[in-house]
Amino acid sequence: MYKFSMQAGLVALGLSLLALSGCSTISSGVESVGKGIVYVGESIEKVTTDVKVEKVDDERFNLSVNFHEPVKNLDSWAMRIEAREVCPKGYVYLSRNARKTGGFAYSDAQCEAEMSCGYALEWRIKCEDVPNEPFSLFGKT
Structure with missing residues (x-):
């Protein structure tokens, strides 16, 4: 029984790390897209406002x-x-x-x-x- 719970724990740890790395990739992608949107918006705002x-x-x-x-x-x-x-x-x-x-x-x-x-x-x-x-x-x- 100890062997089974140890394997289950390792699987859970591996899935957690995979999920966290996925979140990191998603959040960095969102941040990159967000920075691009902000850059375009700021460029338009700078040209149109004195x-x-x-x-x-x-x-x-x-x-x-x-x-x-x-x-x-x-x-x-x-x-x-x-x-x-x-x-x-x-x-x-x-x-x-x-x-x-x-x-x-x-x-x-x-x-x-x-x-x-x-x-x-x-x-x-x-x-x-x-x-x-x-x-x-x-x-x-």
Whole structure:
């Protein structure tokens, strides 16, 4: 009986290792495809969006970009791309703001009707050694 359970244990261990190596191959393949998709998306975003960069000192930068839509969040692919270019080792946010002289629109319908929906997204960043997040199909973890 000992001999049988030992063989079963070795088979189970072998299957586990095979399954884990398969997961590794799948996850590295997904990561490669994901990086390719991100590269294409970032290339399009970089060409279509004009981010202004102002150097404050060697470590600090002010970035801004204009949008003509309701404020949905304070994040922007174009701003992330530009921030990585000025801070290749990584960066931290000092502040992120949406600035407008009038009131903000809350929906696309308001933009089509009576409101002006333009606003400036502004980031203040500081260059620091921050590792890149690994790609994930499920967003940030």
